[in-house]
Amino acid sequence: MSSNLRQPAVYLARLHATMEPGVLSPAITTAMEGTVEQLEDFERVVQIYRPAVFRFILASLRDRDAAETLTQDCFFKAYRSRAQFRGEAAVKTWLMQIAANLVRDLTRSRRFQFWRRAAMNGASDAVLLGISCNDKSPEAATMAREQLHAIWQATERLSDRQRSVFLLRFVEDLELLEIAEVLGMSEGAVKKHLFRALHAVRERMRRLP
Amino acid sequence: MKHLSSAEICEWTLGERNREVEHHLQECESCREEIGRLQNGLLSFKQSVHDVAERLNTQTCASFETPRAPRLSWRWAAAGAMAMAFALLPLFLDIEQPRADTEAADDAMVLIRVQSHLSRGVPQTMEHLNKLMINEGDSQ
DSSP, X not given: OHHHHHSHHHXXXXXXHXXXXXGOOHHHHHXXXXXXXXXXXXXXXXXXXXXXXXXXXXXXXXXXXXXXHHHHHHHHHHHHTGGGOXXXXXXXXXXXXXXXXXXHHHHHHTHHHHHHHXXXXXXXXXXXXXXXXXXXXXXXXXXXXXXXXXXXXXXXXXXXXXXXXXXXXXXXXXXXXXXXXXXXXXXXXXXXXXXXXXXXXXXXXXXXX | OOOOOHHHHHHHHTTOOOHHHHHHHHHOHHHHHHHHHHHHHHHHHHHHHHHHHHHHHHHHHHHHSXXXXXXXXXXXXXXXXXXXXXXXXXXXXXXXXXXXHHHHHHXXXXXXXXXXXXXXXXXXXXHHHHHHHHHHHHHO
Protein backbone atom coordinates (compact mmCIF):
# COMPACT_ATOMS: atom_id res chain seq x y z
CA MET A 1 0.00 0.00 0.00
CA SER A 2 2.72 2.47 0.93
CA SER A 3 4.51 1.95 -2.38
CA ASN A 4 1.20 2.38 -4.17
CA LEU A 5 0.53 5.63 -2.43
CA ARG A 6 3.82 7.05 -3.63
CA GLN A 7 2.56 6.93 -7.19
CA PRO A 8 -1.21 7.18 -6.92
CA ALA A 9 -1.72 8.25 -10.51
CA VAL A 10 0.17 5.25 -11.88
CA TYR A 11 -1.54 2.91 -9.46
CA LEU A 12 -4.92 4.38 -10.26
CA ALA A 13 -4.33 4.03 -13.98
CA ARG A 14 -3.25 0.41 -13.55
CA LEU A 15 -6.29 -0.42 -11.46
CA HIS A 16 -8.54 1.38 -13.87
CA ALA A 17 -7.07 -0.61 -16.72
CA THR A 18 -7.67 -3.89 -14.92
CA MET A 19 -11.34 -2.98 -14.51
CA GLU A 20 -11.87 -2.80 -18.28
CA PRO A 21 -13.58 -5.94 -19.60
CA GLY A 22 -11.19 -6.51 -22.46
CA VAL A 23 -7.90 -6.15 -20.63
CA LEU A 24 -8.26 -8.26 -17.50
CA SER A 25 -5.00 -9.82 -16.39
CA PRO A 26 -5.00 -13.66 -16.18
CA ALA A 27 -4.74 -13.56 -12.36
CA ILE A 28 -7.76 -11.35 -12.00
CA THR A 29 -9.71 -13.29 -14.58
CA THR A 30 -9.06 -16.45 -12.57
CA ALA A 31 -10.03 -14.73 -9.33
CA MET A 32 -13.21 -13.46 -10.89
CA GLU A 33 -14.14 -16.65 -12.68
CA GLY A 34 -17.90 -16.94 -12.89
CA THR A 35 -18.55 -13.26 -12.40
CA VAL A 36 -16.84 -11.81 -15.44
CA GLU A 37 -20.11 -11.85 -17.31
CA GLN A 38 -21.53 -9.56 -14.64
CA LEU A 39 -18.76 -7.02 -15.09
CA GLU A 40 -21.11 -4.54 -16.69
CA ASP A 41 -23.26 -4.61 -13.58
CA PHE A 42 -20.21 -4.01 -11.44
CA GLU A 43 -19.29 -1.03 -13.55
CA ARG A 44 -22.76 0.28 -12.82
CA VAL A 45 -22.09 -0.26 -9.11
CA VAL A 46 -18.90 1.76 -9.45
CA GLN A 47 -20.76 4.53 -11.26
CA ILE A 48 -23.44 4.75 -8.60
CA TYR A 49 -21.42 4.42 -5.42
CA ARG A 50 -18.04 5.85 -6.31
CA PRO A 51 -18.98 9.43 -5.34
CA ALA A 52 -20.13 8.39 -1.85
CA VAL A 53 -17.12 6.16 -1.22
CA PHE A 54 -14.70 8.82 -2.46
CA ARG A 55 -16.45 11.47 -0.37
CA PHE A 56 -16.28 9.44 2.81
CA ILE A 57 -12.60 8.59 2.33
CA LEU A 58 -11.72 12.17 1.36
CA ALA A 59 -13.45 13.57 4.43
CA SER A 60 -11.76 10.95 6.60
CA LEU A 61 -8.25 11.50 5.28
CA ARG A 62 -8.37 15.05 3.85
CA ASP A 63 -5.82 13.86 1.31
CA ARG A 64 -6.98 13.77 -2.28
CA ASP A 65 -4.32 11.41 -3.63
CA ALA A 66 -4.83 8.92 -0.83
CA ALA A 67 -8.60 9.22 -1.21
CA GLU A 68 -8.41 8.43 -4.92
CA THR A 69 -6.11 5.48 -4.31
CA LEU A 70 -8.21 4.05 -1.49
CA THR A 71 -11.40 4.51 -3.52
CA GLN A 72 -9.91 2.41 -6.30
CA ASP A 73 -8.66 -0.07 -3.71
CA CYS A 74 -12.13 -0.27 -2.26
CA PHE A 75 -13.76 -1.15 -5.56
CA PHE A 76 -10.94 -3.49 -6.44
CA LYS A 77 -11.48 -5.39 -3.19
CA ALA A 78 -15.22 -5.35 -3.71
CA TYR A 79 -14.70 -6.61 -7.24
CA ARG A 80 -12.55 -9.48 -6.05
CA SER A 81 -14.88 -10.47 -3.22
CA ARG A 82 -18.04 -9.90 -5.18
CA ALA A 83 -18.82 -13.61 -5.22
CA GLN A 84 -18.97 -13.62 -1.42
CA PHE A 85 -21.48 -10.77 -1.28
CA ARG A 86 -24.80 -12.38 -0.34
CA GLY A 87 -26.95 -9.28 -0.22
CA GLU A 88 -27.38 -9.38 3.56
CA ALA A 89 -26.51 -5.70 3.66
CA ALA A 90 -27.12 -2.94 1.16
CA VAL A 91 -24.43 -2.51 -1.48
CA LYS A 92 -23.62 0.93 -0.13
CA THR A 93 -23.20 -0.44 3.39
CA TRP A 94 -20.97 -3.21 2.08
CA LEU A 95 -18.79 -0.77 0.13
CA MET A 96 -18.63 1.64 3.05
CA GLN A 97 -17.52 -1.22 5.25
CA ILE A 98 -14.61 -1.93 2.91
CA ALA A 99 -13.81 1.77 2.69
CA ALA A 100 -13.88 2.20 6.47
CA ASN A 101 -11.51 -0.75 6.88
CA LEU A 102 -9.12 0.71 4.32
CA VAL A 103 -9.20 4.09 6.03
CA ARG A 104 -8.60 2.46 9.40
CA ASP A 105 -5.64 0.44 8.10
CA LEU A 106 -4.11 3.48 6.46
CA THR A 107 -4.51 5.81 9.43
CA ARG A 108 -3.09 3.17 11.74
CA SER A 109 -0.02 2.62 9.60
CA ARG A 110 0.61 6.30 8.93
CA ARG A 111 -1.08 7.81 11.95
CA PHE A 112 1.59 10.23 13.05
CA GLN A 113 2.77 11.44 9.68
CA PHE A 114 -0.84 11.69 8.53
CA TRP A 115 -1.97 13.99 11.31
CA ARG A 116 1.16 16.06 11.08
CA ARG A 117 0.60 16.41 7.37
CA ALA A 118 -3.11 17.18 7.78
CA ALA A 119 -2.38 19.81 10.39
CA MET A 120 0.24 21.46 8.24
CA ASN A 121 -1.68 21.21 5.00
CA GLY A 122 -3.51 24.51 4.90
CA ALA A 123 -4.23 24.09 1.22
CA SER A 124 -6.68 21.26 1.77
CA ASP A 125 -8.51 23.38 4.35
CA ALA A 126 -8.75 26.23 1.86
CA VAL A 127 -10.26 23.91 -0.73
CA LEU A 128 -12.69 22.38 1.75
CA LEU A 129 -13.79 25.70 3.15
CA GLY A 130 -14.01 27.74 0.00
CA ILE A 131 -16.67 25.95 -1.97
CA SER A 132 -20.03 26.43 -0.33
CA CYS A 133 -19.45 30.08 0.57
CA ASN A 134 -19.45 31.42 -2.96
CA ASP A 135 -23.05 32.60 -3.02
CA LYS A 136 -23.04 34.41 0.33
CA SER A 137 -22.27 37.96 1.41
CA PRO A 138 -18.68 38.56 2.59
CA GLU A 139 -19.72 38.62 6.26
CA ALA A 140 -21.87 35.52 5.98
CA ALA A 141 -19.18 33.77 3.97
CA THR A 142 -16.58 34.59 6.63
CA MET A 143 -18.83 33.29 9.39
CA ALA A 144 -19.63 30.13 7.45
CA ARG A 145 -15.94 29.60 6.74
CA GLU A 146 -15.05 29.98 10.41
CA GLN A 147 -17.83 27.60 11.34
CA LEU A 148 -16.62 25.01 8.85
CA HIS A 149 -13.06 25.46 10.00
CA ALA A 150 -14.16 24.87 13.58
CA ILE A 151 -15.98 21.67 12.61
CA TRP A 152 -12.97 20.41 10.67
CA GLN A 153 -10.71 21.17 13.61
CA ALA A 154 -13.06 19.33 15.93
CA THR A 155 -13.18 16.27 13.67
CA GLU A 156 -9.37 16.22 13.57
CA ARG A 157 -9.31 15.77 17.30
CA LEU A 158 -11.87 12.95 17.33
CA SER A 159 -10.82 9.33 17.62
CA ASP A 160 -10.89 7.30 14.41
CA ARG A 161 -14.13 5.62 15.44
CA GLN A 162 -15.80 8.85 16.45
CA ARG A 163 -14.76 10.53 13.20
CA SER A 164 -16.05 7.67 11.07
CA VAL A 165 -19.35 7.62 12.94
CA PHE A 166 -19.68 11.38 12.66
CA LEU A 167 -18.96 11.43 8.91
CA LEU A 168 -21.21 8.49 8.12
CA ARG A 169 -24.08 10.13 10.03
CA PHE A 170 -23.74 13.78 9.08
CA VAL A 171 -22.14 13.56 5.62
CA GLU A 172 -23.52 10.28 4.28
CA ASP A 173 -26.84 10.36 6.18
CA LEU A 174 -26.60 6.72 7.21
CA GLU A 175 -28.92 5.45 9.93
CA LEU A 176 -27.45 4.27 13.24
CA LEU A 177 -28.05 0.63 12.37
CA GLU A 178 -26.29 1.04 9.01
CA ILE A 179 -23.34 2.74 10.71
CA ALA A 180 -23.22 -0.16 13.16
CA GLU A 181 -23.01 -2.59 10.22
CA VAL A 182 -20.35 -0.57 8.45
CA LEU A 183 -18.11 -0.26 11.48
CA GLY A 184 -18.90 -3.63 13.01
CA MET A 185 -20.16 -2.32 16.34
CA SER A 186 -23.40 -2.31 18.25
CA GLU A 187 -26.02 0.36 17.76
CA GLY A 188 -25.49 1.47 21.35
CA ALA A 189 -21.79 1.95 20.73
CA VAL A 190 -22.57 4.00 17.62
CA LYS A 191 -24.87 6.23 19.67
CA LYS A 192 -22.19 6.71 22.28
CA HIS A 193 -19.49 7.61 19.71
CA LEU A 194 -21.86 9.88 17.85
CA PHE A 195 -22.89 11.71 20.98
CA ARG A 196 -19.27 12.30 21.99
CA ALA A 197 -18.33 13.42 18.50
CA LEU A 198 -21.22 15.85 18.28
CA HIS A 199 -20.52 17.17 21.75
CA ALA A 200 -16.89 17.84 20.77
CA VAL A 201 -17.98 19.59 17.57
CA ARG A 202 -20.50 21.73 19.44
CA GLU A 203 -17.96 22.73 22.06
CA ARG A 204 -15.57 23.78 19.34
CA MET A 205 -18.31 25.78 17.60
CA ARG A 206 -19.25 27.53 20.84
CA ARG A 207 -15.81 29.12 21.00
CA LEU A 208 -16.59 31.09 17.88
CA PRO A 209 -17.59 34.72 18.42
CA MET B 1 -35.12 30.00 33.26
CA LYS B 2 -32.74 27.10 33.12
CA HIS B 3 -31.41 26.53 29.57
CA LEU B 4 -30.83 23.19 27.93
CA SER B 5 -27.58 21.44 28.73
CA SER B 6 -25.05 20.58 26.04
CA ALA B 7 -26.03 16.93 26.35
CA GLU B 8 -29.70 17.74 25.83
CA ILE B 9 -28.90 19.87 22.79
CA CYS B 10 -26.79 17.11 21.28
CA GLU B 11 -29.42 14.46 21.99
CA TRP B 12 -32.11 16.63 20.41
CA THR B 13 -29.91 17.19 17.35
CA LEU B 14 -29.34 13.46 17.10
CA GLY B 15 -33.08 12.92 16.93
CA GLU B 16 -33.91 11.89 20.47
CA ARG B 17 -37.17 13.54 21.45
CA ASN B 18 -38.07 14.48 25.01
CA ARG B 19 -41.30 16.17 26.11
CA GLU B 20 -39.54 18.46 28.59
CA VAL B 21 -36.99 19.59 26.03
CA GLU B 22 -39.72 20.10 23.46
CA HIS B 23 -41.70 22.22 25.90
CA HIS B 24 -38.61 24.27 26.76
CA LEU B 25 -37.80 24.90 23.12
CA GLN B 26 -41.29 26.27 22.54
CA GLU B 27 -40.59 28.97 25.11
CA CYS B 28 -36.84 29.59 24.90
CA GLU B 29 -35.63 31.41 21.81
CA SER B 30 -32.01 31.25 22.94
CA CYS B 31 -31.98 27.44 22.99
CA ARG B 32 -33.82 27.30 19.68
CA GLU B 33 -31.12 29.51 18.17
CA GLU B 34 -28.44 27.34 19.73
CA ILE B 35 -29.85 24.18 18.19
CA GLY B 36 -30.45 25.94 14.87
CA ARG B 37 -26.86 27.12 14.80
CA LEU B 38 -25.55 23.62 15.39
CA GLN B 39 -27.85 22.12 12.76
CA ASN B 40 -26.89 24.81 10.22
CA GLY B 41 -23.22 24.20 10.90
CA LEU B 42 -23.65 20.47 10.31
CA LEU B 43 -25.58 21.12 7.10
CA SER B 44 -22.88 23.51 5.85
CA PHE B 45 -20.26 20.92 6.69
CA LYS B 46 -22.13 18.25 4.75
CA GLN B 47 -22.64 20.56 1.78
CA SER B 48 -18.98 21.56 1.81
CA VAL B 49 -17.79 17.94 1.75
CA HIS B 50 -20.26 17.06 -1.01
CA ASP B 51 -19.21 20.03 -3.14
CA VAL B 52 -15.50 19.38 -2.80
CA ALA B 53 -15.78 15.64 -3.34
CA GLU B 54 -17.99 16.09 -6.38
CA ARG B 55 -15.56 18.56 -7.91
CA LEU B 56 -12.49 16.42 -7.27
CA ASN B 57 -14.29 13.25 -8.33
CA THR B 58 -15.35 14.86 -11.60
CA GLN B 59 -11.79 15.97 -12.28
CA THR B 60 -10.50 12.47 -11.64
CA CYS B 61 -13.08 10.83 -13.88
CA ALA B 62 -12.45 13.36 -16.63
CA SER B 63 -8.71 12.69 -16.54
CA PHE B 64 -9.36 9.00 -17.25
CA GLU B 65 -11.73 9.43 -20.13
CA THR B 66 -10.15 8.25 -23.35
CA PRO B 67 -10.07 11.08 -25.85
CA ARG B 68 -12.16 10.13 -28.85
CA ALA B 69 -11.35 11.10 -32.40
CA PRO B 70 -13.84 13.73 -33.55
CA ARG B 71 -16.53 12.19 -35.76
CA LEU B 72 -16.83 13.91 -39.12
CA SER B 73 -20.27 13.94 -40.65
CA TRP B 74 -20.72 13.29 -44.37
CA ARG B 75 -22.05 16.79 -44.87
CA TRP B 76 -19.00 18.38 -43.35
CA ALA B 77 -16.76 16.04 -45.33
CA ALA B 78 -18.50 16.99 -48.58
CA ALA B 79 -18.30 20.66 -47.75
CA GLY B 80 -14.60 20.31 -46.95
CA ALA B 81 -13.94 18.51 -50.22
CA MET B 82 -15.73 21.24 -52.16
CA ALA B 83 -13.77 23.94 -50.39
CA MET B 84 -10.55 22.08 -51.10
CA ALA B 85 -11.44 21.76 -54.79
CA PHE B 86 -12.15 25.47 -55.05
CA ALA B 87 -8.93 26.26 -53.26
CA LEU B 88 -6.91 24.09 -55.65
CA LEU B 89 -8.72 25.28 -58.81
CA PRO B 90 -6.36 28.20 -59.53
CA LEU B 91 -3.37 25.91 -59.19
CA PHE B 92 -4.98 23.46 -61.64
CA LEU B 93 -5.68 26.28 -64.10
CA ASP B 94 -2.10 27.51 -63.88
CA ILE B 95 -0.86 24.06 -64.89
CA GLU B 96 -3.35 23.76 -67.75
CA GLN B 97 -2.62 27.22 -69.23
CA PRO B 98 0.88 26.51 -70.75
CA ARG B 99 -0.42 23.31 -72.28
CA ALA B 100 -3.25 25.25 -73.98
CA ASP B 101 -0.75 27.84 -75.27
CA THR B 102 1.43 25.10 -76.80
CA GLU B 103 -1.54 23.51 -78.51
CA ALA B 104 -2.59 26.87 -79.94
CA ALA B 105 0.92 27.46 -81.33
CA ASP B 106 0.94 24.00 -82.88
CA ASP B 107 -2.42 24.67 -84.47
CA ALA B 108 -1.13 27.93 -85.93
CA MET B 109 1.90 26.18 -87.42
CA VAL B 110 -0.33 23.55 -89.01
CA LEU B 111 -2.55 26.26 -90.44
CA ILE B 112 0.49 28.04 -91.90
CA ARG B 113 1.72 24.83 -93.52
CA VAL B 114 -1.72 24.02 -94.91
CA GLN B 115 -2.00 27.55 -96.23
CA SER B 116 1.39 27.38 -97.91
CA HIS B 117 0.57 23.95 -99.32
CA LEU B 118 -2.69 25.14 -100.81
CA SER B 119 -1.14 28.30 -102.24
CA ARG B 120 1.51 26.38 -104.28
CA GLY B 121 1.24 26.52 -108.04
CA VAL B 122 2.82 23.06 -108.53
CA PRO B 123 3.22 20.08 -106.17
CA GLN B 124 6.22 20.15 -103.84
CA THR B 125 8.02 17.32 -105.71
CA MET B 126 7.97 19.33 -108.96
CA GLU B 127 9.12 22.60 -107.42
CA HIS B 128 12.81 22.03 -108.35
CA LEU B 129 11.90 21.25 -111.94
CA ASN B 130 9.70 24.30 -112.05
CA LYS B 131 12.57 26.47 -110.75
CA LEU B 132 14.95 25.05 -113.41
CA MET B 133 12.45 25.81 -116.16
CA ILE B 134 12.04 29.34 -114.89
CA ASN B 135 15.84 29.82 -114.71
CA GLU B 136 16.39 28.47 -118.26
CA GLY B 137 13.66 30.74 -119.59
CA ASP B 138 15.30 33.73 -117.96
CA SER B 139 18.76 32.82 -119.41
CA GLN B 140 17.37 32.48 -122.97
